[in-house]
Amino acid sequence: MSMRAILLSISVGALATIALALVPGVRAQTAAMPDGATLYRMRCGSCHAIDANRTGPLHRGVVGRRAASVPGYAYSPALRASNITWTPQTLDQWLQGPQRMVRGSRMFFTVANPQERAAIIAYLRSQPAR
Numbered sequence: 143m144s145m146r147a148i149l150l151s152i153s154v155g156a157l158a159t160i161a162l163a164l165v166p167g168v169r170a171q172t173a174a175m176p177d178g179a180t181l182y183r184m185r186c187g188s189c190h191a192i193d194a195n196r197t198g199p200l201h202r203g204v205v206g207r208r209a210a211s212v213p214g215y216a217y218s219p220a221l222r223a224s225n226i227t228w229t230p231q232t233l234d235q236w237l238q239g240p241q242r243m244v245r246g247s248r249m250f251f252t253v254a255n256p257q258e259r260a261a262i263i264a265y266l267r268s269q270p271a272r
């Protein structure tokens with residue numbers, strides 16, 4: 143083995159050690175995070191349901207749907223005029239700040255944690271229009 147190869151394998155080993163040292167933290171975080179359905183119930187369930195309009199509009203089929211298009215729900219004029227189509231990207235932006243994304247919209251709720259947003263959006267994706 144050349145000196146160079148030895149040095150390289152030492153530094154790879156050091157990196158692996160550092161990575162392993164981080165793993166328990168990563169595992170703890172993953173284990174502590176509830177799944178998308180549970181997060182949806184916890185974070186969104188006080189105002190939304192999948193199949194019924196409540197304080198907020200129903201969510202079935204929301205991924206791929208035009209904003210403000212659920213019949214029988216009284217949307218804000220701002221959201222009606224927004225011209226948004228809900229995709230994982232636009233939903234991620236919405237959940238970081240509905241007011242910032244659509245000024246005058248009536249949802250006052252954000253999800254700060256990106257992993258939680260991703261899990262909730264994946265759950266919404268799993269509830270397509272019938």
Ligand code: HEC
Binds near residue numbers: 182199218228
């Ligand atoms: C405190 C009540 C409240 C909570 C909590 C809440 N929302 Fe909302 N949501 C609303 C209201 C009210 C609207 C209608 C906004 C408007 O008309 O401007 C809305 C609208 C939406 C829309 C637009 C739907 C459409 O048909 O265009 C999406 C998407 C949405 N919410 C997702 C979520 C998600 C996901 C969560 C949980 C992380 C959540 N909301 C939590 C009240 C809430």
